[in-house]
Amino acid sequence: MSTQALLAAAIFAGVYFLIVTERLHRTLAALLGAVVVIATGLLSQGEAFSESVVDFNVIFLLAGMMVIANILAKTGLFQWIAVEAVRITRGDPYRVLVIASIVTAVVSAVLDNVTTVVLIVPVTFFIAKRLRIDPVPILISQILASNIGGTATLIGDPPNLIIGSRLGKDFGDFLLNTAPAAIVSLVVYLAFARWLFRGQLGRRMLSAKDIDDLVAEERRIADPAMMRTGLIVLLATIAGFIVARPLGLQGATIALAGAVVLMIVSKDDVHEILKTVEWSSLFFFIGLFIVVGAVVKAGLIRDLATATLGITGGRTDVAALLVLWMSAILSAIVDNIPYTITMVPLVSELGHSVNIEPLIWALSLGANLGGNATVIGASANVVVSSMAEAQGYPITFRGYLRYGLPATFLTMVVCTIDIWLRYLVFS
Incomplete structure (x- = not known):
């Protein structure tokens, strides 16, 4: 292993250690790692802030959708949706979790999952506040559901866009090949969630009078005119996402255009609107992109993937299951976008000798x-x-791992069975 590779591995491990142990806020840990990467020359300043390392499309898409979501939140739209969810579920926390997860998964299939959670998570905070329950189990479930739902379609997750573009797969291909596994994974996970979050959700139910009182108090739209305008802009933005690729536009361009239009129409103070953007998330992504960029440039991911794929012995079944589990493990550690970019040519090369x-x-x-x-x-x-x-409900690395790891293992078992039966047994 070269000196550069060892240094990149050490920096990555150090950043990960700081995040896992919470010795430093994850945003500071990622930015510190980025500074060290540049200072040691693993990446030049030009490389570090290039589009090939930092995905500015993701950064500005996030910023734009956060602005749109927060302006819509002020109209009372999300509050109205939350009250409807409580009314339908009668306030039962597990039912709320199921409804929230299903809605998140479905929306994630037609929007990218980051946009989805930015729009839907405010509803969860309102429900938790009114029911006086801990929102963290529901939030974690929505994270899981957003990634499961996004797996189902070409446009749901960035890795699918990369795979579709570089390996010649379209929307219909993903519906046929990934949507079934995603649907089964969601159903199995939601059944498992009652046990996974046992003792945290409780069995609290609201009486009919409680629900009527809640509807009377909170089921109102603060600014109907602005809500209608906001929904029109949101729908136009979603439509823009669908047609962006044929027009040669990036999702960030569409999201920022929608955000600017809504800010102009709302006439709210620009400084106040921009305060609602989750800047810590955006800077975390920038820092992590740079650190992972150094790891990719040093060839660590490629070397690991090549060595692992080399043990398949020309067998399609071994290669497929190896790619599945190796991808799951590495994507839990590094961002799945650079990982997918690295793996696509390797999978393409392996396809010369196996299916x-x-x-x-x-x-x-x-x-x-x-x-x-x-x-x-x-x-x-x-x-x-x-x-x-930001709402006072911190989700720590270890706290999330307690739920994310078993849920991921369960869904990967579902995917293993799906791959085995669909492509290796009945193909």
Whole structure:
């Protein structure tokens, strides 16, 4: 291993240690790692802040959607949705968790999962406040559901966009090959969630009078005109996401355009609006992108993947399951975007000697669902944890791992069975 590779590994391990042990706030740990990467010359300043290292599309898409979500929140829209959820579930915490998770998963299939949680998580905070329950189990469940739902479609998660673009797969291919596993994974997880969060959700139910009082007090829209305008802008933004790729536009361009239009129409103070953006999440991503960029440039991920894939012995079944589990494990540690970019050419090369189809879908399922294992494994995880921290409900690395790891293992077992039966037994 080269000196550069050893140094990159040491910096990455150091940042991860600081995050896991909570010796330093995760944003500071990531930024410190980025500074060390640049100072040691692993990446030049130009490389560190280039588009190939820092995904500015993700950064500005997040910022734009946070602005849209917060302006909509002020109209009372999310409060109205929350009251409806409480009314339907009668305030039962487990039912609330199930409804919140299903809605999150479905929306994540048609929007990217980060945008989804930015829009939906404010509803969870309101419900938890009114029911006087801990929102953390529901928030963790929404993180898991967002990544599961995003796995189902081409546009739901960035790894799928990368795989689709570089390996020639379209929307229909993902619906046929990843959506079934995602649906079964969600159902199995929600059944498991009652046991996973046992003792934390309780069995509290609201009486009919309590529900009527809540509806009378809170089921109102503070600014109907602004809500209608906000929904029009939101729907236009969503439509923009769908047509952005054929038009050669990035999601960030669409999100920022929607945010600017809504800020102009709302006439709210710009400084107050920008205060609602989760800046700590954005700077965490920038720092982590740079640290992972150094690891990728040093060839560590490629070397590990190549060595692991080299033991397949030309067998499709071994290769597919190896790609699945290796992707899940590595995506829990590093961001799944650079991991997927690194793995696509390796999977393509391996496809010259074995059937490539199961490898493609194993990569998609593993990279997307593996991110559920840790609080920094996927973008949605980081955003939700930052939003929770801002509301006074910190989600620690170890606290999340307690739930994320077993849930991820369970969904990966589902995916293993799916890959085995669909492509290796009945193909």
